[in-house]
Amino acid sequence: MAITEQQFEEAQARAAATRQAGHAVAARYDRKHGRVVVSLHNGVELAVPVELVEGLADAAPDDLADIEVTPAGLGLHWPKLDADVYVPALMQGVFGSRRWMAAQLGATGGKATSKAKADAARANGRKGGRPPKTATA
Template identity: 45%
Template sequence: MVEVSDAELAAARERWQQERAERPVPVSVRFEAASARVIVDFTNGACFMFPARALEGLQSATAEQLAEVELLGETGLHWESLDIDYAISGLMNGIFGSRSFMEAQRKGGQSRSVAKAAASRVNGAKGGRPRKVP
């Protein structure tokens, strides 16, 4: 077992306080029903928001359930009645669920229906998408 002196412990606490003061820390979270978004506010005045129903497990949640969101320490979000937790850093990196959930969400716009293929051919016959003018 490693012995840590009181002075070493105090120095470590001081380093932690300095590091914490230099980075934004979440101070509040809320669900905004009008936009159906979860908003996380930080100590530096910044905020991060995302569509609540884009998260795995929250797609069919009621507005009342979504409004139960709370901070889980300084690193996570928690919905008690739904038993769902998410890391804020993961959400900020675009991780809204498991790998299979994320893959299914990505494929949503890539469907190959007969109607979509026909519309694409008609659009192509018209010259396709207009070129961007610089």
């Protein structure tokens, strides 16, 4: 696929605008609080718990501590984990792929308790609870 000079210039302009909105100048792993702290060019620091970020939740602290900021400042890379995070997405609260985020939201929703859920569980308990599983031949 050939890229024209105009397309290249437009891409550079988009990248510059994205960088201006916020790019990382440093990143570190805060072991005490279990979070990644990203320092942005404007002095703002963004702290994100590692359990919220796709690919980081089950990583060892030593692996999490080895963070590289990409030259443009738009990405973070963990070489030992082969994990990458897009800084503008972190700033928007997007901590992984759509599929991964949907799975996280679904798991959280399944853990939710409500009055309706509690009432249904009590009613089911009064009926003897779940029927036992039977072996089929």
